[in-house]
Amino acid sequence: MKFIILLLSVFFILNTSAQTDADVLKTIYTTSLTNGNSYQWLDHLSNQIGGRLSGSLNAEKAVEYTKEELEKLGIDKVWLQPVMVPKWVRxxxxxxxxxxxxxxxxxxxxxxxxxxxxxxxxxxxxxxxxxxxxxxxxxxxxxxxxxxxxxxxxxxxxxxxxxxxxxxxxxxxxxxxxxxxxxxxxxxxxxxxxxxxxxxxxxxxxxxxxxxxxxxxxxxxxxxxxxxxxxxxxxxxxxxxxxxxxxxSKQLNDVQSYNVIGQITGSEFPNEYILVGGHLDSWDLGDGAHDDGAGVVQSMEVLRLLKESGVKPKRSIRVVLFMNEENGLRGATKYADVAKQKGENHIFSLESDSGGFTPRGFSFDCSDANFNQVLTWQELFQPYLIHYFEKGGSGADVGPLKTDTNVLAGLRPDSQRYFDYHHAATDTFDAVNKRELELGAASMASLVYLFDKYGLVK
Missing domain, CATH: 3.50.30.30 (Glucose Oxidase; domain 1)
Incomplete structure (x- = not known):
């Protein structure tokens, strides 16, 4: 009996180690499209909370809600990072x-x-x-x-x-x-x-x-x-x-708000950080579904998809929901300052802040060597029609984390309709397509998986 159990254990280990990157990506995409959480999170964020103007009551509710949902995922750590933000009222x-x-x-x-x-x-x-x-x-x-x-x-x-x-x-x-x-x-x-x-x-x-x-x-x-x-x-x-x-309209005194942060601690290199994030605040005319509710829930979904897909990260994976991107970038600045003070090594940071439309690929702010590594992964994304891999910008919130050696990236959805909704009363939940949102979350989780597995090119 013990011999049979030993054989089964060896088979399981060999089968797991034989799983290719393509297999892992397929699992991630399948999980997102058939058992995703991003759309229901966005439904609550948009329809139960609404527009989340920096310093507002709705922004405070969004902080509480996303923190609670991250805690439900059973990840290693969830916390709030205080930041003073401007308060403007219409x-x-x-x-x-x-x-x-x-x-x-x-x-x-x-x-x-x-x-x-x-x-x-x-x-x-x-x-x-x-x-x-x-x-x-x-x-x-x-x-x-x-x-x-x-x-x-x-x-x-x-x-x-x-x-x-x-x-x-x-x-x-x-x-x-x-x-x-x-x-x-x-x-x-x-x-x-x-x-x-x-x-x-x-x-x-x-x-x-x-x-x-x-x-x-x-x-x-x-x-x-x-x-x-x-x-x-x-x-x-x-x-x-x-x-x-x-x-x-009126500008009031600054008030305290928070970045919401969740982490899966790495098994081999816990002091190397991979960040994925979006901004939790929005303007007040709509409910901020595309800008940037979509980025928020996609970033949360990255951690859930990795756990559901059986990925055990080598490096620490953080989701950061930044506060006050729209009118100050205070959350991003605060996060970067604290990371610098603690000497945290953020090797890769990915932002979603271009809407919840069909993903086309990613843009990368990095060295030629690291970009060449990224290009070797391009064929893994082609079955999902993710073809756009270009050097260029990343995102406003991850920008302050840039160093000479790390990689910053931005999810690049199809942008043709984005400015129909951007900062307007039309930016509402009904303007977001469930499947497109889930494809974006899966694409982000897949890229995070690859950077975690292979690290940076020195």
Whole structure:
């Protein structure tokens, strides 16, 4: 009897060791697609909690919920990392209209940009000057801008296939438009939404006043793409068109929040860390399902998929749900600072912050040697239609962890529809496809498995 048990044990060991990387990936993908948790986690995060603006009650609820769910996985350690975050509130719903003549008005859709001050009580009404760049603003000068509302109307470049490049090409007008316009005496700023689709939904996002004193700050709001086109068309016919808007947004004192962290401790190299994460905060107009609820639940799912697939990590695998990516990056900065103080060696960090759409592959910030190793794994992902392996960016939250020797990466889903939802009221749970979300989680878990097994190229 003992001999039979010994033979069975040897067979089991040989069978387990004979399991190929392709077999492990197949198990991970099958588990995610047939027995996944990511979609139900996202359902709760989106529909039971909702938008998770940094410093808000909903952000606090999200911290509690994700911590509890990670603890249910039975991983080695779960904890909260305190971080002070900004607290900005939108206030009452914004209101705006275009006035083309006495008593002739057209209501338009706007939303305050994150960090903007309120308009004066009763709102602002003024003539409008339309520009498409900071250079146009400078060329007009104070004599043509003072006392007016500046309308930044540079659209995302439609012929760029990489939509994040299109976003990057026009986001400065949102982020620093009010700062620049205020130097020329503008009384307010309206910015075309960062959106490739023509619709009626304004898209918020962060903006800055730099070091401007409070007395010189001007209110800033986004206008929907349809209404931006309307305003531009009316200005082309009549330069005396006026614009009115009212918002009650306010910046409050910083409050304490948390990064949520969970860990499976490595069996061979516990002091080498592999991180996977997304940001727990979101804007408040929708429920933050794509940005970045999807990244949060996919990152949590990585740990669950590894456990369910029987993977025993050599290195310590951490999930980090960062707080305050949208308007400050405080969580990422705090995590990196603490990791540096403790001398923690993060050899690989993977972020998901591009929506829950069909995964296409990954981008890598790393040496040529490590990228060449990654390319040898590409054929393992091809059965799952994951073909995009490129050197490039990673993600905002993992960026502070960069060293000369480690690897940072970002999941790259199909981005063509991402900016239809980004920072808008349309970013809701119903916009996320269950299968696409689960494919992304499996792709992330598979890449983490390979980096854990093979480590870095020295």
């Amino acid at each position: 206030g009452a719903p914004e209101f705006a209209f275009i006035e083309s003549g006495f008593g002739s008005t057209t209501n338009v859709n706007i939303c305050a940009l994150g960090g903007s001050i309120a308009t004066p009580f009763g709102g602002i009404k003024a003539n409008v000057v339309e520009v498409k760049s900071m250079e146009e603003l400078e060329a007009l000068g104070k004599e043509n801008i003072e006392g007016k509302i500046v309308f930044f109307n540079r659209p995302m470049q439609a012929d760029l296939i990489q939509t994040f490049d299109a976003y990057g090409g026009c986001v400065n007008q949102r982020y620093s438009g009010a700062l620049e316009a205020s130097t020329y005496g503008a009384v307010g700023v309206i910015v075309r939404s960062m959106n490739l689709r023509q619709d009626d939904f304004p898209h918020t996002g962060s903006m800055t006043y730099g070091d401007l004193p409070l007395s010189k700050r001007i209110p800033s709001a986004a206008i929907s793409t349809n209404d931006a086109n309307t305003l531009s068309g009316m200005l082309a016919l009549d330069k005396n068109v006026k614009f009115y808007f009212s918002q009650t």
